[in-house]
Amino acid sequence: MSRKSKTRYSILVMLSIEPMSGYDMKQFTKEVISNFWSESYGQIYTTLKTLIEEGLVTGKEIEEGKKPYKTVYEITSKGSRVLGEWLCEPISRQVPRDELSLKFFVGPLIPLEVSLQHILAHKEQQKKQLDKLKKAINRMEEEVPEEVPHKAYWITGSRLGILVREARLKWCDEMESLIRGKISKSKN
């Protein structure tokens, strides 16, 4: 079974929303789908080349005003078919690599004050992401017209991000009280 790049499909997903340049795709991952996906330039530009060779995507150069050229990519009907097939395949597990959990697996090796800092930093970060997701849902509810078939999925998708971050925040509270308990015990 030959492994298949997921970058291929993430590009097809993005182009199924609207035509974009490689730069646009990087922005899209950063601003719209950063909640659950990430791509680097290295992945985007090299994968675009193979997608064109395979006829799943076409690119045309565009010039607007004095700006330098850019290439806007579009998904082909073959590309849509390939995307459709992949969407129907079972979801493959995501490999877990949670650095926070790895570090606290040997929690006794971390000075208590540092442990506390780790937790507080994680809390802050999760809160920020939570806030961003809630705002995104509000914006979608107001601005995306009801006729857009993606709307309900986009909102529910953001809900997953919210629920997971709320869970992590709850866990941070548990870990924080474990650590604070150990700190106060150590002061006796």
Added chain:
Amino acid sequence: MSRKSKTRYSILVMLSIEPMSGYDMKQFTKEVISNFWSESYGQIYTTLKTLIEEGLVTGKEIEEGKKPYKTVYEITSKGSRVLGEWLCEPISRQVPRDELSLKFFVGPLIPLEVSLQHILAHKEQQKKQLDKLKKAINRMEEEVPEEVPHKAYWITGSRLGILVREARLKWCDEMESLIRGKISKSKN
């Protein structure tokens, strides 16, 4: 800033618990820390070589009975120091790559029956993991002696896995009713 392999540190973490062979480490990731970490043989054996070169780890060949030799690795004091430094560094963000979310971002392109299958499969998988984690906590509470300083961290660590999986299960319910609603609408 040169990138540093996280496999290095995951090996040091495992060896800080107890000496192990490469094979043991693979088993350890699969059975003990699969909740939040994963390593492949390719990573383990090649990284072990560089860790030995750097003096962070030593390996000695062992023979038990008729069994073929194996090499058991131990962390050195230098290794412990390096691990301790890494444990105090801020936690770097984990790159998000959630295939389930990516697919449902273009939910309208998936046939409703297939969407339902995806959700039901994910639900099943999360339930299994949840069950495994709950059992692991029970086992730890009973079998790990109170004097082991890691105990409270191990239990709280498993709690994170539980909370996150419960959140995902709750989301599955939301997504399931969205899809079932669309299915019944489509039958009118």
Added chain:
DNA sequence: CTAGATATATATCTAATAGATATATAAACA
């Protein structure tokens, strides 16, 4: 008792990925 499956153990290879950097122009800014 024996063929096949599973567990122990190490090693290696390739495709995929993360993250950094290089390059160049245009626009914003201070």
Added chain:
DNA sequence: TGTTTATATATCTATTAGATATATATCTAG
């Protein structure tokens, strides 16, 4: 005016995922 930020593409390397190869030992079902 010089500096930073945004647009845009391209490329390179270290890291990682996943597969496969090899060999022995042990378990198990016919």
